[in-house]
Amino acid sequence: MEDEEEFEVMSEVHLGCPPDSHGPHLSRFVISPPLEAESSRFHKLFICESSPSNDQSIALDEDGDLVLPRRRMFAKQTGRFAHSFTLTIQHSITSTLRDVGLQVWKAELVLSDFVLHKMCTSSDFDGTVSLEIGCGTGLVGILLARVAKVVFLTDYGDEILDNCAQNVKINSPLLNPLAVVNVRELDWMGQWPLQNSLSDCKDPKRYSWSSLDLEQVKSATFVYAADVIYKDDLTVALFSKIERLMSMGSKKVLYLALEKRYNFSMDEMEVVANGYACFRRNVREGQEEETKEAKLVGKRIDITEIPQYVKGYERGQDVELWEIRSAS
Template sequence: MEEDSETQVMSEIHLGCPPATNGPFLSRFTFSLPLDPSSDHCISVDKDGDLLLPRRTSRPRSAQSFTVTIQHGITSTLPHVGLQVWKAQLVLSDFVLHTMSTSSQLNGIVCLELGAGTGLLGILLARVAKAVFLTDYGDQVLGNCVHNVEMNSTLFHPQAVVHVRELNWMSKWPILEDTHADCRDPQKYCWNSQDFELVKRARFLFAADVIYSDDLTIALFSMLKRVMSFGTDKVLYLGLEKRFNFSLDDLDVVANGYACFRSYIKEDGTGEQEDKSFVGRRIDVTQIPQYAKGYDRGEDVELWEIKYVH
């Protein structure tokens, strides 16, 4: 485990960045939204059932684009993977932007992200949300997240508030600042009683690229049981990448981390409950437009809608 903590890993999102720098690197992620998203999804037919094609106008339909600037590491050790942007975070961002473009479901919500890392997804959510809680673990990751939030605050809805808080899945939760004198240091990213009143009303949780270690996956679902039973019913939207590795035990290329994740999920509509506390539905990624430019989704990213059965 000590050796793993020193191993450097690199997200394929950062391929092409300088191989080494003396400090963090800035990347600009461009997102393009159609000015009239409904025109991409509505199909019209005449009284005979024949498809009606829209007339070509003299001016092509333009798109609304905006840029999010993210400070990140180019490589990191496993305990600090939150310093990088990973593929499933961009796919989940596409899903969130698509939801924003086609419905008002996320308008004015209170939401919480687990393993927020660089804060990219939370920055997008703050465009329509009332309150966003970005949670992760460790001062270095949390400090970088705060920097990114401040750097992109002009993109937020005028009434939106974004809180960066520490959440260690291995520890008890909630822990209020009133019970810990050292939590009065703002750099400790501690929770207060007002935070928890807001989180009680949160309807949505988000998480991306948090499935890669069985120990952390076990801790994640233990934490989810506490968070998702706190206040109103909550739905988790989770993006993950199935990572395949050769296993000496199996003598095959397997995705053991994914198998651990699936052991907690009863897929919606597939037989009995099997005593599992979480019911999940896979979202068809192919039906979500790619709003984030300049990355290859590949075929190993999945999105899930997950509910906790009390």
């Protein structure tokens, strides 16, 4: 299994990036509402109030240029124009399987579209405490930090967490100045609650949890995850953590986006999506009979009804978005 985890993989999202690039790459994702979804709330959230003030920190790209969200104008066939902004994400172009969180994946962009649409059409996420599991580059959580009160971005491994923290810094002008964004380590195979990881000392380990953090997580109402279904042992561990998390404090809703990935099975002698099958063993749809295995119940969200805010990627036919709650 260790040899398998050392294979290099590449997200379809990065197919246009230079293959010989060394070190982190910066991709700029243009975000604007489709014409039919234009709203004053989008403009208020991301255009009027997202321009950096003089006291906000700035970041530079590899060429020494400023990296800041900025306005752009896109012509429409009707002659109207729509405002947009740019989200800059640092990522790797390829990675080993164990470090897939260094890349941006398709389901992460679909979940971003969903989050953006909810933010622009409702106040459901306003002032909330939110937790993203397997946050990777942090793209979804950075968007949420425009309206949420507290956002926890969690993943495993210093390299992934360092990259995520850098993306938070790069996009700091976009964040709500009143929001708190915490980058924290969460090992799905480890203990939960994180009693051995609590750090209230003056010089805590990077990305460790404090007792205040855990109290805030208990009050979280929304949990998010994207592209976290790819290895069965990790999927089982993930849902064990989610089940425990759902039982803590206030009622929680998990929004999970995934992409079905197919491979040829010698046992079944056909092409199967084993990772998706493992996911479905842990989550039952509302109309299905209850089983002892599935302690979580979910319903699929029709992503064709979600406008595409993030430009420059193809959703394809194999991405699904689920709303998941505790079966109890």
